[in-house]
Amino acid sequence: MTLKYTVLGAGAMGLRFGVLLQELAGAEVEFVDNWAPQVETIKAQGGVYVSRDHENRHLVPIKIFSPEEYHGSPDVWIVFAKQMTLQDLLDKTAHAFDPASQYVFTGMNGMGHLEKINQYFPADRVAAGTCLIGTVLNKAGDVDFIGKAGAGSINLAAQNNQDAPWLDQLVADFTVANINPHLNHNCEGTLFTKLVFNSVINTLCTLFEIQMGQFIDYQGAERLSRQLINEAFDVAERAGVQLLSTREEEWQTVKYVSEVSNPLHYPSMYQDMSKDRPTEVDYINGYIYDLGKKYDYEASTHDFLRGLVHLAENTRQFRK
Known part of the structure; x- marks a missing residue:
């Protein structure tokens, strides 16, 4: 029933x-x-x-x-x-x-x-x-x-x-x-694993207003993804969070979902940005950075991207 x-x-x-x-x-x-x-x-x-x-x-x-x-x-x-x-x-x-x-x-x-x-x-x-x-x-x-x-x-x-x-x-x-x-x-690991995925795909696709397939088509997509994945995994390890995937598996997930599962998809963060709604970047990249700081680790790329998303949010007012 x-x-x-x-x-x-x-x-x-x-x-x-x-x-x-x-x-x-x-x-x-x-x-x-x-x-x-x-x-x-x-x-x-x-x-x-x-x-x-x-x-x-x-x-x-x-x-x-x-x-x-x-x-x-x-x-x-x-x-x-x-x-x-x-x-x-x-x-x-x-x-x-x-x-x-x-x-x-x-x-x-x-x-x-x-x-x-x-x-x-x-x-x-x-x-x-x-x-x-x-x-x-x-x-x-x-x-x-x-x-x-x-x-x-x-x-x-x-x-x-x-x-x-x-x-x-x-x-x-x-x-x-x-x-x-x-x-x-593994509830905490489940949430953090998706957090890592979103910190790559949601943020980068939003900044450049592109679909996931367009992101993965870029020859430098792997390098950008691995840099963010590595920082996030460094934070998780220091915080004692056991993720559901390895660093390599996380990159393969980003690649597969972008290439095969949802290449035409605009992530939810982009959907918010495009409709002039606040994004959840503080709860994604910002969360990773803030958690790292508690363990004396600087996930500086995540913090930089958080700033870029907020810059993009603020810039939209000048397009009107």
């Missing part, structure tokens, strides 16, 4: 997970978002328009609410907010939280979100994952799933690294929904 889900943060990834669970797994799914245009548009058109690789655009009926008006009671909250908006979204939805009977799965980018979620749910009721799945929110009420059906995968673990029946059922539901989950028992 499938679990009942509420997606908290109905952006690109939240919509993808929720729609697939609803359509393929037959799960009962509701959506909550604090971006008013998204909520109002989806309500007005009776659902969300879904495409796959820019084709077969069709309307999928979904139930969406603002945080203040939501009073449902899911088995599991699926959290996909941006790092900068998560606290506000949690606080405004807190009236519907029941940590005695509900659980949380989050697949957000960056680091820092578990600490916010733990204000409302203890670690033994939280699982976190990382997604190698391309999805684009074209505009309010219109989402594009990048890649063929079944493309992409996620790694996930309970925050306390323990097995649990609810997590087994979540994995079963995600499997039927073609999300391709891989369960492990």
